[in-house]
Amino acid sequence: MTTPLFIGVDGGGTGCRARVEDAEGNVRGAGISGPATTRLGFDQAMESIETAMQGALEEAGQKPEDRASIHVGIGLAGLGRKGAREALEARPHAFASVSFATDGLIACLGAHSGQDGGIVIVGTGSFGLARVAGQEIRLGGYGFPISDEGSGADLGLQSIRLALRAYDGRLDSTPLLADVLARFGGDPAEAVAWMDKASATEYATFAPLVMRHADNGDPAGRRIVQGAAEQIDGLVRALVERGAPRIALIGGLSSAIEPWLAPDVRRKLKPVDSDAVSGAILMAREAAGSGASEASAI
Incomplete structure (x- = not known):
């Protein structure tokens, strides 16, 4: 050749x-x-x-x-x-x-x-990564449930937690929380049995439901997604502070979460090459x- x-x-x-x-x-x-x-x-x-x-x-x-x-x-x-x-x-x-x-x-x-820059991945998991002056910088991504804040799996976890609190009467129920509990037949014991075997991917199956309800104004959905967006904001800002001149948001949830990010963070984002x-x-x-x-x- x-x-x-x-x-x-x-x-x-x-x-x-x-x-x-x-x-x-x-x-x-x-x-x-x-x-x-x-x-x-x-x-x-x-x-x-x-x-x-x-x-x-x-x-x-x-x-x-x-x-x-x-x-x-x-x-x-x-x-x-x-x-x-x-x-x-x-x-x-x-x-x-x-x-x-x-x-x-x-x-x-x-x-x-190949130029200096960073990415924040928002999918089933989440983490930030950058290459600056030949050095690799990684933030988060230690694995669900101890890390991966703001990810699809995290959205699922938070929605189930709130649904169980609503079942107990510890907070008001919402359409989102009712839908989440309905996936377990309205029975917390079924949620516990599911939890014993559920993977991060299975938790992430709740993410589209959470995003849809949040976009429709559901109070619990908005609370969950706003919390997730704050975590992604933190990853972007931390990479910029470490020297990354540009950040790209990638992953299956990136387009859905982007409108929820802080204005200063959105200004730091660019499309992938x-x-x-x-x-x-x-x-x-x-x-x-x-x-x-x-x-x-x-």
Whole structure:
């Protein structure tokens, strides 16, 4: 091959995407697969990544022997878990270089085209991340329920708490709280049984209900969403104080929560330039430019 190629991979908890681009930024192939997170185990995460990459490479017309000329950037959910990076870097690979980063960092790189900036992710979970002068700054995101304030899971948790208080007569009920309790057949014991097994994702299924009622003026809904917005405000302001010149709001709840943010915070926001896969490709290009041959391993 005479034209260098770059693969970017976004390995997340719900799915994995890969894309092949040439030196001019033209897309040559794309692939998708299932979840890729270290929480599922390293072998399963890497199997998903390999499946997505292989699909992208086949669409790009590449053969197995071509890998030695291809640079790879991989963003992976759960990479911050203790020992995860070291375990992945111990794996051999056939590429020119493979660089790892968290899925949050590649999203930040893509959002700002590799320039300094930050992101606040508002989805099932929430956290803030920035890259400033080559340094990565991360705030929050320690996991639900001890962290992830203002997230979809947090909205669900707060709505259930208030619904149970209303059931007790400790506060006035509202249409939102009645709807929340109705999901448990009006029986708090059912809510307790559900809680014993519920994941953050299941708590987050209540978020659209909360947002809809809040937008319609429901007092409890407004109370919950205003509290969540204050948490997101805090993440944005903290990243700006740490030197991030621009912030992008991303995630499944970002568009819904943005109108609830403080005016000064909304003025600090900007649209994303590109997606997380683009951020991973930028990382691969950086490794190629630095002459790295074994930056990380897959």
